[in-house]
Amino acid sequence: MASSSRTIGITMGDPAGVGPEIICKSLAEMDAADRATIRVFGNRDSLKAAAKIVGAPLKFAPASDGADTIAIEHVEIDGGPIAFGKIDTRAGDASFRFIARAVEAATAGEIGCIVTAPINKEALNLAGHHYDGHTGMLAHLTGSRSSWMLLASERMSVIHVSTHVSLKEAIIRVKPERILETIRTGHRHLRRIGVANPRIAVAGLNPHCGENGLFGTEDDEFIAPAVASAKAEGIDAHGPVPPDTVFHRAYSGAFDLVVAQYHDQGHIPMKLVAFDSGVNISLGLPIDRTSVDHGTAFDIAGTGKANHVNMNAAIAYARKLAGTPRVTA
């Protein structure tokens, strides 16, 4: 079985979703040398079914044969095949077990980066795994104090102060300490991937950054001090920048990274400009993980229609991280 810091571990995601199909489509396009560096954490029957749907002549076995056979760590699912496109508690439980096993392998240094196919958070939680998604789950499984979600694309990247919480709670989380930690985390990541002096824009929260208190005070009270502290540390941070124009400016090349104050502030522009190519990267963890930034797409699962460009981008980013040392400051 492929095992080294260059090995990429791909988790299959929810068996009822598009994960198995996009994995098979990506594997079908890889050359033999790249396939030999892949280990899939998933269910063999689901992958066999998906390979058939997408017409890929792939086989899955404990070890790659350097050609059409892909290495798999097979995880059993009780009670027979899972139907595509439906919430299933067994699928939610399996999604968790694929990831838990991949985390063990990454922690042991058997794989250099985890690439995740999408999970369904409702199924996951129905199965008793109470996480808000991979990012929180990975933090828990690795004993990390905190974790961050960065969405990256060729022309724009965004890191979030908070993600899977209500808008009400997200506003409460707009506090200087968390914002400063988010800026530092994004800065470290960009330096790791080769941006020598990242230009970081910190989005405001309120319309026009509150217009001097007319539309809210969080921008002046909490965001501005965090930006000032980051600058004092030598980070090229800017803001608060009015949230309605910051993404246009970043997309036009003015900034390398935007700090979004909450999930949809960052996700909406990213999915508008890079739905097919955006990569979700987990930060703040002792292991590396990249992911597609789309979901389980139950409406098309099992039809072979799902686009795998996003999976290709997540794998390419993982290969980049697996060969790049971490930056500590």
Ligand SMILES: NC(=O)c1ccc[n+]([C@@H]2O[C@H](COP(=O)([O-])OP(=O)(O)OC[C@H]3O[C@@H](n4cnc5c(N)ncnc54)[C@H](O)[C@@H]3O)[C@@H](O)[C@H]2O)c1
């Ligand atoms: N990385 C992840 O694990 C991840 C990411 C986002 C959402 N989710 C979860 O997925 C579930 C469904 O979420 P949703 O419905 O909001 O978003 P979704 O991304 O699953 O679907 C939104 C729309 O995009 C389409 N779509 C998604 N991926 C596609 C692909 N590869 N090719 C072509 N079309 C595609 C779908 O058909 C649908 O019309 C939820 O449980 C959500 O939490 C998981």
Ligand SMILES: N[C@H](C(=O)O)[C@H](O)COP(=O)(O)O
């Ligand atoms: N907000 C994420 C996205 O759209 O990409 C998604 O829900 C996945 O979250 P995790 O990476 O925590 O599973």
